[in-house]
Amino acid sequence: MATSRNLVAVAGGCVLALYVGYIVVEKVHAASALADETNASAIPDVSVLQPKKSPTKVALTLPGTIDAWYQAPIYPQVSGYVKMWYKDYGAHVKAGDVLAEINAPALDAQYAQAKADLASQQAKANLAVVTANRWRAMGRSQSVSGQSVSVSLANEQSAQAEVEAAKRNVEHFEALEKFKTIVAPFDGVVTNRAISVGDYVNSGGGNLNAMGSASELFTVADTHKLRLFISVPEVFSYVLAPDLTGEVTVPQYPDRKFSAQFLTTAQGFDPNTRTAIAEFVMDNSKQEIWPGTFASVALKANNDHSQLYELPSSSLVFEEKGMTVATVDQNSRVHYKPVVVGRMADTATEIQGGIDGSDRVIDNPPADLLEGDKVNVVTPQRGYNESGYGNQ
Missing domain, CATH: 1.10.287.470 (Helix hairpin bin)
Incomplete structure (x- = not known):
């Protein structure tokens, strides 16, 4: 009987020892896995790319406004009451056609x-x-x-x-x-009529409304040709050459392209926007496009900086000592390199010096990334970087 009890006690002790050993092993394994995960998390994942040469052609799309070749607001030179008007909105008129008569x-x-x-x-x-x-x-x-x-x-x-x-x-x-007879100053279209029969008009001041303010009686526009105005950023002003042609898209005809030929520029920049007004000429012999239309203008020109390298603007790091980029060496260590920045666009920036085509540059480097840190170079998910730069 005593022997049976001793065997049960020994068996129970063995089971308890095995259970305690299992728990200890599991804790050791969990601690080791946690340490490995912590160490792995301490090394950030980064996406790298290599600088590429700037394209031989520069292309940019800018908003523009289309205006008539000539546009004249017509005011009265005598005071009196409108006897009759003869041309309404959209009327095609010839120079000298009677628009209205004033009783004075x-x-x-x-x-x-x-x-x-x-x-x-x-x-x-x-x-x-x-x-x-x-x-x-x-x-x-x-x-x-x-x-x-x-x-x-x-x-x-x-x-x-x-x-x-x-x-x-x-x-x-x-x-x-x-x-007393209001006539059209040139061939064109009546784009505005702001009078009615019986209205009182003031000499040189147009139609007087209840608030006492004045407006023109008519507006006549010559639209056989059109003027296109765009504001060109300072960094792209070099594209404004005599042979420059713009490809124009307007909301009324989304599937059509129109051509605009460069005419002149203001030769001065607006200090508030750092842009220069450029004027283009468009043929409108079919009267398809109306003055005042919004336009999207695509410009293409030779790039005189095509020998320089180009990086996405997201790879630049602004530091107190100047502009830098974060590069990765063969040992996966980070090194910051100062660079000389050229023209800056929305998505890409020209680099005039500081890097070459063999450098591996980190795109969107983490803010806490320091010199000499180790990184893990990974391939980003599809769509992360669609700027055209090859990920390495």
Whole structure:
């Protein structure tokens, strides 16, 4: 009986020992795995790429605004009420076509007064001529003094001068009378009509609304050719050459491409935007594109820096001492190299010095990455870097 109890006790002790040993081994294994995982996590994963040469052609797409070749807002030169308008929105007009007529009774009265003043001055001048001739005749017979003859001649000259002034005044009102008829200044399209019959218009000030502000009566645009304006960033101003051609896309025709030829540039940069206004010319003989249209303009030109290397802008590291890039050597150690930066675009930057084609540059380096740190070079997931640079 005692022997059976001893065997049970020994068996129980063995089982307990095996259980304790199993627990110890599991803890040791878990601690080892945790240490391995911690050590592995301490080495960051990075994606690297090699610098490539800048392309021989530079291409950029910029927003632009299309305007008419000529565009004239038309204001009245006389005050009065709109008698009738004859051309509406979209009307094609020729130079001299009547757009509207203005009823100006006050001007008509002033014109009549000017003509009456001219007739009065002409009558006075005629009398002055007759009187002067008589005084000349009497002066030759020595029957009057020379002073009296001189006064008569001066009166004659004064009367003639007043006649000339009255004529100029009549001509002034004749010119204003012509402005009662609003005409098109050139061949084009009426893009705006801001008057109605009975509206009061103010001389030189357009149609007066309830707030007292003025606007043009009509706007006529010549759209057989168009002007395209774009703002070119300073770093790309070198593309503005006489033979530059732009490929234009407009919202109305998303599947079509139009051509625009470079015309001129402002030759000065806006200090707020660091851009220069460039003007292009577009043919619009079919009147397909309207002035005021938004345009997307694709420009292509020879790249005079094609011998330089290019990196994605995300690989640049801004430091107090200047611009650097993080490179990886053959031992997977990090080394920061200072670089000289050239033109900077949205996604790519030219590098004028500091690297060569054999360097492995880290794209998007971690902020806490230090000189000499060890890294694990990995291949990123598809779509992580679609800039065209080869991952190594």
